[in-house]
Amino acid sequence: MARHSRHEMAARRRPAAVIVGMMGAGKTRLGKEMSQMLGIGFADADQQIEEAIGMSIPKYFARHGEAAFREVERRTVAETLGSFDGIYALGGGAPMTPAVREALHDYAEHGGRVIYLLADPAEAMERARRGGGRPMLDGDADARWMALYEQRDPVYRQVANVIVRTHGMTPKAAARKMIEMTNEGIVHVDGAGIEPYDVRIGEGALNHLPDVLGAGPVRVALIHTQSVQRHSDRARAILRKAGYQVSDIVIPDAEAGKTVQVADGIWQRLGNEGFTRSDAIVGLGGGACTDLAGFVAATWMRGVRYVNCPTSLLAMVDASTGGKTGVNTPQGKNLVGSFYTPAGVLADLRTLTSLPNDIFIEGLGEVAKSGFIRDPEILTILEDHADELRAFDGETFLDSPLKPVVAELIERTVRVKAHHVCADLKEAGLREFLNYGHTFGHAIEQLEHFRWRHGNAVAVGMVYAAELSNLTGHLDRPTVEYTYDLLDRLGLPTSWNGAGFDEVLALMHRDKKARGNTLRFVGLEEIGRPFHLDDPDQQAVREAFERVRQQA
Numbered sequence: 207m208a209r210h211s212r213h214e215m216a217a218r219r220r221p222a223a224v225i226v227g228m229m230g231a232g233k234t235r236l237g238k239e240m241s242q243m244l245g246i247g248f249a250d251a252d253q254q255i256e257e258a259i260g261m262s263i264p265k266y267f268a269r270h271g272e273a274a275f276r277e278v279e280r281r282t283v284a285e286t287l288g289s290f291d292g293i294y295a296l297g298g299g300a301p302m303t304p305a306v307r308e309a310l311h312d313y314a315e316h317g318g319r320v321i322y323l324l325a326d327p328a329e330a331m332e333r334a335r336r337g338g339g340r341p342m343l344d345g346d347a348d349a350r351w352m353a354l355y356e357q358r359d360p361v362y363r364q365v366a367n368v369i370v371r372t373h374g375m376t377p378k379a380a381a382r383k384m385i386e387m388t389n390e391g392i393v394h395v396d397g398a399g400i401e402p403y404d405v406r407i408g409e410g411a412l413n414h415l416p417d418v419l420g421a422g423p424v425r426v427a428l429i430h431t432q433s434v435q436r437h438s439d440r441a442r443a444i445l446r447k448a449g450y451q452v453s454d455i456v457i458p459d460a461e462a463g464k465t466v467q468v469a470d471g472i473w474q475r476l477g478n479e480g481f482t483r484s485d486a487i488v489g490l491g492g493g494a495c496t497d498l499a500g501f502v503a504a505t506w507m508r509g510v511r512y513v514n515c516p517t518s519l520l521a522m523v524d525a526s527t528g529g530k531t532g533v534n535t536p537q538g539k540n541l542v543g544s545f546y547t548p549a550g551v552l553a554d555l556r557t558l559t560s561l562p563n564d565i566f567i568e569g570l571g572e573v574a575k576s577g578f579i580r581d582p583e584i585l586t587i588l589e590d591h592a593d594e595l596r597a598f599d600g601e602t603f604l605d606s607p608l609k610p611v612v613a614e615l616i617e618r619t620v621r622v623k624a625h626h627v628c629a630d631l632k633e634a635g636l637r638e639f640l641n642y643g644h645t646f647g648h649a650i651e652q653l654e655h656f657r658w659r660h661g662n663a664v665a666v667g668m669v670y671a672a673e674l675s676n677l678t679g680h681l682d683r684p685t686v687e688y689t690y691d692l693l694d695r696l697g698l699p700t701s702w703n704g705a706g707f708d709e710v711l712a713l714m715h716r717d718k719k720a721r722g723n724t725l726r727f728v729g730l731e732e733i734g735r736p737f738h739l740d741d742p743d744q745q746a747v748r749e750a751f752e753r754v755r756q757q758a
C-alpha cells in the first residue's frame with residue numbers, strides 16, 4: 207500500500223500493514239474489512255498461534271504460563287513479518303515483548319506501516335468483555351483493561367507510525383480511513399540540532415493533526431489564507447473535534463502575507479487571546495503562508511509547537527521541510543527569519559484539488575531542481591509525464607492516473623530536501639545546494655515586485671546557473687540544452703528580460719550565500735553533482751545573464 211521504489215517493492219515480502227492496539231479496539235474486524243477492500247490477505251496473530259499450539263490461548267496460558275505464550279507469539283510474528291503480504295493484526299500484548307518491538311521497528315524502517323488503532327475505552331472494554339477468552343482480563347475485566355491500557359498506550363505509540371482514531375465510525379468508513387492513512391508516504395527528518403519529525407504525504411494527511419500536536423496545547427492558532435478556506439475549515443473541524451480551542455487567523459495572500467507587519471498583527475492577537483508557551487500554531491497554505499506561520503511560531507514566546515500543512519505543490523516539496531521560516535523585507539527575499547523545526551508536516555493531497563494549474567506548474571520548478579542536484583529519477587518521471595503534468599487539473603486530480611505520479615514526485619523531492627537538511631540544518635555547506643537557481647531567481651522575484659512566482663523565477667535561475675557553470679568550464683553544453691528543453695516542456699519559463707545587469711548584480715550580492723564582496727553560486731558539474739561556485743569570473747557572470755536574456 208505504501209509507495210516504495212520499484213526496487214524495494216520487488217525485493218521483499220512483508221505485510222501491507224500491521225495493526226496494533228488494545229483488546230477490543232477492533233483490530234481483527236477492521237483488518238478484515240481493509241483486506242477485503244484492498245483485495246489482499248488477512249492474518250490474525252492470535253489465530254495463527256492457536257493453530258500452531260493446537261489449543262486455545264487461555265488453555266495454553268493456564269498450562270504453560272504467559273512467558274511460554276509470549277515466546278510462541280514472538281516466533282510467529284517474526285516469521286509472518288518476513289513472509290506475508292496482507293494485513294496483519296497482532297494480539298494486544300505482542301508489542302510489549304522487546305523482540306517484537308524490534309521486529310516492528312525494523313519493518314517500519316523499511317517502509318512498513320504499523321497502525322495503532324486507538325480504542326474508545328468504553329467501547330473496547332465492552333467488546334473485550336463480550337468476546338471473552340482473554341486471560342489477561344481475568345478478574346475485574348474493566349479495571350484490568352484500564353491498567354493494561356495505561357501500560358501499553360505509550361508502547362503502541364512508540365512502535366506505530368500511523369495512529370488512527372475510528373470512534374463513532376462504521377467499520378467500512380473506519381477501514382477506508384485506515385487505508386487512506388497507511389497509503390501515505392512518510393519521510394523522516396532527523397539530524398544534529400533537529401528534533402526528529404515526519405513529513406506525511408497522502409490523502410487525508412490532515413487527520414494526523416491531533417496526534418502531531420499532542421496533549422500539550424489548549425489553544426491552536428490556525429494561520430491560513432482565504433484561498434484555502436475549504437481546507438482550513440476541514441482542519442478546524444478536526445482540531446475542534448479533538449478538543450482544541452481554535453483561533454482562525456486569515457492573512458493576506460502570497461508574498462503580501464510574508465511581512466513583519468503581518469507577523470506583528472498575529473503576535474498581538476496571540477497576546478490578546480492568551481496564547482501561552484504550551485499552545486501551538488498550525489500554518490496551512492502555500493509556502494509564503496507557511497514561512498510566515500513558522501516564523502510566528504519560532505518567535506512567539508521564543509518558540510511554540512508548530513505544524514506545517516502545505517497546500518501548494520511547491521510548499522509540499524520544499525517550503526514545508528527543513529525549518530526555514532521568515533519574512534521578506536523591502537531590501538530582499540527572506541532576509542529575516544530563523545531555522546525552526548516543525549513538530550510535523552502534513553501534506554494532504556486533497557488540498558491540491560483547489561490548486562490552480564499555473565501554481566501547480568510553478569511548483570514543478572523546485573521539483574526539477576531536486577532532480578538536477580541529486581535525484582535524476584525525478585527528471586525521468588518529469589520527462590515521461592510532462593504533458594499530463596502540464597495539463598494538471600485539481601478538480602479531476604484525485605481520481606486521475608496523475609495522482610500516484612505526483613505523490614511519487616513529492617516524496618522523492620522531500621527526500622532530496624531531507625538529505626540536505628538532516629546533514630546541515632543551518633546551511634553551513636551541503637544545504638546550500640538546495641539554493642541551486644535561487645541566486646538569480648530571488649533577484650528576479652525582487653525586481654518583478656513578486657509578480658513573478660517563486661518556482662518560475664527559480665526555473666530561469668537554473669538556466670542561468672547552468673549557463674554560468676558551462677561558461678566557467680564545469681558543465682557540458684548538452685546538459686545546458688537539456689535544462690532549457692525539460693523546463694520548457696513542463697511549461698516553465700527559461701528566460702527573463704525584466705531589468706539590466708547592474709540591478710541584477712547588486713541583488714545577487716545581497717544573496718545570503720554571498721560573503722563580503724564575493725559572489726557565491728551553486729553550480730552544476732553534471733546532473734546530480736552540484737558544487738560551490740565561489741567568486742566566478744565577472745565576464746562569465748555577465749555573459750550568462752546575456753544568454754538568459756537573449757532567449758526572451
Ligand SMILES: NC(=O)c1ccc[n+]([C@@H]2O[C@H](COP(=O)([O-])OP(=O)(O)OC[C@H]3O[C@@H](n4cnc5c(N)ncnc54)[C@H](O)[C@@H]3O)[C@@H](O)[C@H]2O)c1
Pocket residue numbers: 431433434459460461464491492493494495497517518519520521524525526527528529530531540557558559560561562565568659660661
Ligand atoms: N521555507 C523554505 O524552505 C521555502 C522553500 C521554498 C519556497 N519557500 C517560499 O515559499 C513561497 C512560494 O510558495 P508557493 O509557491 O506555495 O507560493 P504562495 O504561498 O504564494 O502560494 C501560491 C498561490 O497559491 C495559492 N494556493 C496555495 N495552495 C492553494 C490551494 N490548495 N488551493 C488554491 N490556492 C492555493 C496561494 O493562496 C497563493 O495565491 C515563497 O515565499 C518562497 O520563498 C520557502
Ligand SMILES: O=C(O)C(=O)C[C@@H](O)[C@H](O)[C@H](O)COP(=O)(O)O
Pocket residue numbers: 524528530539540572633637638640641644718
Ligand atoms: O531549504 C533551503 O535551504 C533552500 O534553499 C530551499 C529553497 O528552495 C527555498 O526557496 C528557500 O526558501 C530559499 O531560502 P533562502 O535562504 O535562499 O532565502
